[in-house]
Amino acid sequence: MIRTFLTATLSTLICTSAVHAVPYCDALMKVDTLPKKYQKKGPFYSDADQGWIVANDQLITDFTFGKEARFLMTKISETFETRGVKFVLAVPPPRPLFMSAAIDVYDRDKATDSFIAYLKSISDTGVAVPDLLTSMQVTLGQEAYFQRDTHWTPKGAAYSALTLAHQIGQIDELQQTFSALNFDEAYSEKGSLTTVVDKTCKTSLKPEEVVASSFSKRGVASDLLSDTPTEGQKIALAGTSFSNRYNRDVYRFSDALSFALDAPVENYSVSGGGIISALEALILSDAFQEGTYQTVIWEVPYTQSLSDTHSLRQILGALRTSESGEMNEIFKGTVGSDWQSIPLSLESAGSFALQVIADSSELNQIDVELFNQANEKTRLKLRKSNRVPTQLQSDEWAVSLEGLDISEIKKMKVRLKNAKAKQYLSASIIY
Numbered sequence: 001m002i003r004t005f006l007t008a009t010l011s012t013l014i015c016t017s018a019v020h021a022v023p024y025c026d027a028l029m030k031v032d033t034l035p036k037k038y039q040k041k042g043p044f045y046s047d048a049d050q051g052w053i054v055a056n057d058q059l060i061t062d063f064t065f066g067k068e069a070r071f072l073m074t075k076i077s078e079t080f081e082t083r084g085v086k087f088v089l090a091v092p093p094p095r096p097l098f099m100s101a102a103i104d105v106y107d108r109d110k111a112t113d114s115f116i117a118y119l120k121s122i123s124d125t126g127v128a129v130p131d132l133l134t135s136m137q138v139t140l141g142q143e144a145y146f147q148r149d150t151h152w153t154p155k156g157a158a159y160s161a162l163t164l165a166h167q168i169g170q171i172d173e174l175q176q177t178f179s180a181l182n183f184d185e186a187y188s189e190k191g192s193l194t195t196v197v198d199k200t201c202k203t204s205l206k207p208e209e210v211v212a213s214s215f216s217k218r219g220v221a222s223d224l225l226s227d228t229p230t231e232g233q234k235i236a237l238a239g240t241s242f243s244n245r246y247n248r249d250v251y252r253f254s255d256a257l258s259f260a261l262d263a264p265v266e267n268y269s270v271s272g273g274g275i276i277s278a279l280e281a282l283i284l285s286d287a288f289q290e291g292t293y294q295t296v297i298w299e300v301p302y303t304q305s306l307s308d309t310h311s312l313r314q315i316l317g318a319l320r321t322s323e324s325g326e327m328n329e330i331f332k333g334t335v336g337s338d339w340q341s342i343p344l345s346l347e348s349a350g351s352f353a354l355q356v357i358a359d360s361s362e363l364n365q366i367d368v369e370l371f372n373q374a375n376e377k378t379r380l381k382l383r384k385s386n387r388v389p390t391q392l393q394s395d396e397w398a399v400s401l402e403g404l405d406i407s408e409i410k411k412m413k414v415r416l417k418n419a420k421a422k423q424y425l426s427a428s429i430i431y
Contacts, residue, residue, distance in 0.1 A: 021047040021101050025201035028053075035199050044196055050100045051147040051208075053193040058095055058150065058303060059103065061111040063118035065307055070125055071403050072312035077126035079319045080296065089122060089306075090164055090299045092152055092242050093133035095145045115302065122306065130167035132160045135174065146208055149191035150303075151242055154212035154251050155183060161256030164297070170261050177260075183211040187250070212252060215259040234292055235265045238278035239299025244269035257297065266293075268392070273385040275304040276311045280384075281392040283318040310381040310399075317382075317398030320353040326431040327355070330412070336422035339369075339415045346409040348401060351429050356397040358416070358425035360384050365417040366397055372406045377413075398430075 027033055028044040038044075041055040080087035094111055096103065115133060123129040136144050136159050144156035152160065159178055166174040188207045198204055235257065237243055243253045244267065254267040268282040279298050282288055288296075300306060331342050335358075356366055366382040382397045416423065 021045075022049050024048045024053070024197045024203065024205075027200050028197070038196055038200070044193070044200075045103045046197070047101050052099050052101060053148050053197060054096050054099060054103065055150070055193065055196075059106045059111075060094065060302065061107050061114060063111075063114045063302070063305075065118050065121040066309070068309045068403065069307045069312055070121060072309060072316055072400065073122060073125040073127060073306070075400070075402055076312065076316050076319065079316070081126065083291070085293060086128065086168075086295045088128040088130070088164065088168060088295060088297045090130065090160065090239070090297055091119065091132060092156075092160065092299070092301045093136070094302045095150060097133065097137060098140075098142055098144045099147075100142050128168050130164045132163050135163055136160065139175070139178070143210075146189055146191055146210070148194040148197070148205065148208060149189050150193065151189075151245060152251060153189075153210045154187055155210065157242070157251040157253040158183075158213055158256040161253060161260045164257070165260035181213045181215075183213045185212045185214055186210075187212045213256075215252065215255045233261075233263045233294040235261060235263050235295045235297060236282050236288070236293040237265050237267045237269060237297045237299065238282045239267075239269035239297075240273070240275075240278070240301055240304070241269075241271040242301055243267060243299050244271045244278075247271055253299070261295070263295075265297075269299065270385065270387050270389075273387040274311075274383065275300060275306075275308060276315055276383070277385040277388050279315055280318050281388050281394070283315070283322065284394045284396055285392060289322055310383070313380065313400045314382055314398065316400035316402065317353040317355070318396070320400060320430055321355050321396055321398045323352075325352065327428045328431065329426060329428045331414075331425075331427040334422045334424050335414050335416055337416055337419045339413045342412045342414065342427075344409050344412055346429065348404065348406055348409055350431055351401050353398050353400050353402075353430040354380075355428045355430055356382070356414075356425055357395055357427075358397060359423055360393055360395050360397070361386070363416055363419060363423075367415050367417055368399065369413040370404075370406060370409050371411040371413075373408055373410050375410075376406075378404055378406055401429075 023046045028046055031039055031042040034042045041057045043056050044053055046053040077087055094115055096106055097108060119129045119131055140156060140159055145152050162174055162178050165171045171177055187210050190207045194205045237254050243249055249267055254265045258265040268278045270278040330344060368380045369377045371377050380399045382399050
């Protein structure tokens, strides 16, 4: 009831200000005339007086988490638990819910309810999923996100880290711990949405000036309030540009996590690497295989849907390859960008994953099609990003076969999508 009242109050205030919204220029609303690189994200809603800009692709109101995704996430959660690793999902919440004005085509209440239900659905699979929206909306409001960039501010990142630590039981007092931080360092952000206005409206906007906290000056959260620091644990963060903008953690999310959780955090995050690049690189790393980390935090923004079953199957596949088990090689040879058919006769019962070994340095995607006796196909996509640091790149590609409705595999087709030349690869079934 309290959350609903606060959300309704914020919505009322924001709707009042929407009457006075003055766009930076009308061209932002005309998708066909936008620069080509921005058309998929447009139109762009803005208010020059209040300074905010929101792209249409951020106005998400449906955060459905499907049945297959729930099944796969449950398996992922169980696998981390079996390894003795706490698996935590950090989802930066919908940015439009923090904007100072309403948008006619965006139903804030629907987005809020759907997002909270989305977190609950994921939590039901066994993953720890803190709600980073409700409290931050009330405490920070517009300060949580940049007005002219898609990312959270350093203050938003810090509050999210403390909220995560609070909700998984690592700090007792969220508001007191946050209030004790000193945000005394200036941070300037040009902003990706500023660039859109510059290019479209032929104008030049100033960078946004915000504040950041230097956590190294403050010690750890236990210095402030908690008398039970966590000793000896080591944490890995696998995220996106929210945790690795400009190839470094400029918003200090990993620093804030280290402060809040009173433990060192190793940041595997990859800017522009998509939803799974960082987590897959972490799972395949020697450090993870050696049991270095007691906690893994997966940061996935609200704009990247965890209902992408191809991504979840690849993460689960990576986890399965590191487990001891029987492997049956089913192909060895060269494959290119055209589909190559491989006759098989395999019972899929008891199989966990398909593993492919292929040079990933110049390869972004491997497509696989599995055919049953009725010649019905199931397509699987495996993706990697060359933005992953070289030392963490791997030639292992794997995809989970768990839960697929196919009892016998009679044929497999493989292609290296957009590959410039054929390359040698091997494929094996993991049992």
